[in-house]
Amino acid sequence: MEAYVEAFLNAITGTLSWTWKSILFDVPWYLNYFWGLILISLVVWFLEITFPWRKEQGVFRKDFWLDGFYMFFNFFLFAIAISGIYKILGVFFEDIGIKANSLALIDTSHWPMWAQLLLFFIVLDFVQWFTHVLLHKYAFLWNFHQVHHSVKEMGFAAHLRYHWMENIFYKPLKTFGVMILGGFEPEQAYIVHFAAITIGHFNHSNIKITWGPLKYVLNNPVMHLYHHAYDLPPGTYGVNFGISLSLWDYIFKTNYIPEDSGNVKLGYPGDENLPQDFIGQVSHGFRFKKKKSVN
Numbered sequence: 001m002e003a004y005v006e007a008f009l010n011a012i013t014g015t016l017s018w019t020w021k022s023i024l025f026d027v028p029w030y031l032n033y034f035w036g037l038i039l040i041s042l043v044v045w046f047l048e049i050t051f052p053w054r055k056e057q058g059v060f061r062k063d064f065w066l067d068g069f070y071m072f073f074n075f076f077l078f079a080i081a082i083s084g085i086y087k088i089l090g091v092f093f094e095d096i097g098i099k100a101n102s103l104a105l106i107d108t109s110h111w112p113m114w115a116q117l118l119l120f121f122i123v124l125d126f127v128q129w130f131t132h133v134l135l136h137k138y139a140f141l142w143n144f145h146q147v148h149h150s151v152k153e154m155g156f157a158a159h160l161r162y163h164w165m166e167n168i169f170y171k172p173l174k175t176f177g178v179m180i181l182g183g184f185e186p187e188q189a190y191i192v193h194f195a196a197i198t199i200g201h202f203n204h205s206n207i208k209i210t211w212g213p214l215k216y217v218l219n220n221p222v223m224h225l226y227h228h229a230y231d232l233p234p235g236t237y238g239v240n241f242g243i244s245l246s247l248w249d250y251i252f253k254t255n256y257i258p259e260d261s262g263n264v265k266l267g268y269p270g271d272e273n274l275p276q277d278f279i280g281q282v283s284h285g286f287r288f289k290k291k292k293s294v295n
């Protein structure tokens with residue numbers, strides 16, 4: 001028991017001090033997610049302002065600051081808070097004999113680094129695509145995912161507007177992905193993480209990018225805007241579930257881009273019942289049978 005308490009506290013203080021050191025530039029620059037996230041945000045925001053797709057959209061669009069806060073909340077504050085729990089689970093699984101490499105299907109450690117990173121990127125993207133499909137398919141998961149779909153004007157910061165429970169829903173399959181790849185992240189996994197943040201920011205940005213023929217592989221703002229469309233094609237519970245890659249949607253026939261004007265109503269039927277403020281949104285989703293008239 002003592003080992004669990006110690007692991008819990010060590011993880012929290014470790015993550016907290018790592019975040020603090022990042023703010024002070026006291027970590028290697030390529031591992032500095034704090035300033036990295038700010039830099040990527042500023043670059044994509046600058047491009048949005050310079051090359052806007054929807055020209056009438058404000059530089060500080062609706063919910064700009066709320067979404068900006070979500071970025072730091074989900075990426076840092078929640079990460080610190082949850083680190084102790086994840087550590088306890090890690091110790092528990094190890095105690096019962098399940099190690100990080102227990103499910104290893106392939107040993108990629110002798111592969112060139114670029115090949116390790118590419119496979120890591122593809123596997124992680126696929127498990128996240130699959131998790132995202134589940135978030136739309138099951139009502140109890142969709143309740144939480146509504147926060148991300150409550151965006152009414154799309155801009156880069158909407159990328160990280162999502163309910164903190166989503167961090168937890170994505171975790172098991174992401175861990176599973178790492179486990180089948182040997183149980184550890186490639187040494188230079190930060191390249192994949194930064195690439196994913198950048199692609200995600202672009203997918204939500206007010207910039208018209210389609211990547212030409214590469215659109216069948218890479219997700220893009222035009223495709224992802226339709227993921228956020230208020231009106232879905234009849235008989236579907238969602239389209240364009242891609243995270244970084246659009247490939248899975250083309251393979252599983254969940255792709256849908258009817259036009260590319262950029263002017264499409266966003267949200268979902270019933271979004272007027274979602275609380276507008278952060279506190280209301282982080283506690284949303286737990287009362288499963290909430291009556292519409294409550295708000």
Ligand SMILES: [Zn+2]
Pocket residue numbers: 132136145148149227
């Ligand atoms: Zn979604």
Ligand SMILES: [Zn+2]
Pocket residue numbers: 148158159204224227228
């Ligand atoms: Zn989105």
